[in-house]
Amino acid sequence: NAGVMQNPRHLVRRRGQEARLRCSPMKGHSHVYWYRQLPEEGLKFMVYLQKENIIDESGMPKERFSAEFPKEGPSILRIQQVVRGDSAAYFCASSPPGLAEETQYFGPGTRLLVL
Amino acid sequence: DAKTTQPTSMDCAEGRAANLPCNHSTISGNEYVYWYRQIHSQGPQYIIHGLKNNETNEMASLIITEDRKSSTLILPHATLRDTAVYYCIVRVAGGFKTIFGAGTRLFVKA
Numbered sequence: 001n002a003g004v005m006q007n008p009r010h011l012v013r014r015r016g017q018e019a020r021l022r023c024s025p026m027k028g029h030s031h032v033y034w035y036r037q038l039p040e041e042g043l044k045f046m047v048y049l050q051k052e053n054i055i056d057e058s059g060m061p062k063e064r065f066s067a068e069f070p071k072e073g074p075s076i077l078r079i080q081q082v083v084r085g086d087s088a089a090y091f092c093a094s095s096p097p098g099l100a101e102e103t104q105y106f107g108p109g110t111r112l113l114v115l
Numbered sequence: 116d117a118k119t120t121q122p123t124s125m126d127c128a129e130g131r132a133a134n135l136p137c138n139h140s141t142i143s144g145n146e147y148v149y150w151y152r153q154i155h156s157q158g159p160q161y162i163i164h165g166l167k168n169n170e171t172n173e174m175a176s177l178i179i180t181e182d183r184k185s186s187t188l189i190l191p192h193a194t195l196r197d198t199a200v201y202y203c204i205v206r207v208a209g210g211f212k213t214i215f216g217a218g219t220r221l222f223v224k225a
Contacts, residue, residue: 004158031211033211033213035213035215042202042215042216042217042218043159043213043215044215045212045213045214048211048212055211056211056212059212089156091158091159093159093213102210102211103149103161103164104161104213105161106151106158106159106160106161107158108157108158109156109157109158
């Protein structure tokens with residue numbers, strides 16, 4: 001059973017470009033979470049999605065950031081008009097439906113560098 | 116979710132048990148204790164979790180005090196590859212925001 005997959009693993013963008021980060025959850029998992037880790041800091045929750053629904057996006061910056069988890073295909077975290085402060089590691093996690101504890105399993109992350 | 120307090124760093128000799136403490140004195144009755152670790156900027160790795168009973172799996176043991184105000188993660192035979200930042204997290208059942216603190220940097224030395 002493959003783990004959580006994220007691609008690309010590394011992404012370089014110039015200021016003003018768009019960044020698209022993809023996350024494929026573990027097989028059988030229908031819940032996806034995105035976290036951001038700035039250099040030398042802890043992980044910060046961004047958004048929680050279920051298939052075709054955003055459940056909580058309280059950790060997402062109000063502008064330029066969006067996330068989706070379509071019925072088919074991976075979850076996408078989209079950052080428009082990137083700025084240098086967006087440089088960070090972005091981690092996706094997934095969990096199965098129906099378990100009270102909802103253990104989250106993390107992917108390897110995408111490291112975004114904005115030049 | 117309740118706040119946790121962990122030592123900033125710890126050392127452990129290779130082959131010895133590593134005991135990582137965590138204080139969660141404000142934990143609620145429906146909050147679980149989770150442990151994750153992050154090895155040098157990789158994705159966080161789930162280790163173990165528990166509610167009130169002690170738990171053991173192939174990676175570690177989790178000892179939770181009777182009053183649930185603190186817990187200890189035990190790596191029974193630490194190896195160099197266990198060098199990582201270890202995060203103790205408390206989260207309500209069904210909650211989704213895993214709040215990571217600063218964690219404990221464990222250095223396993225030969």
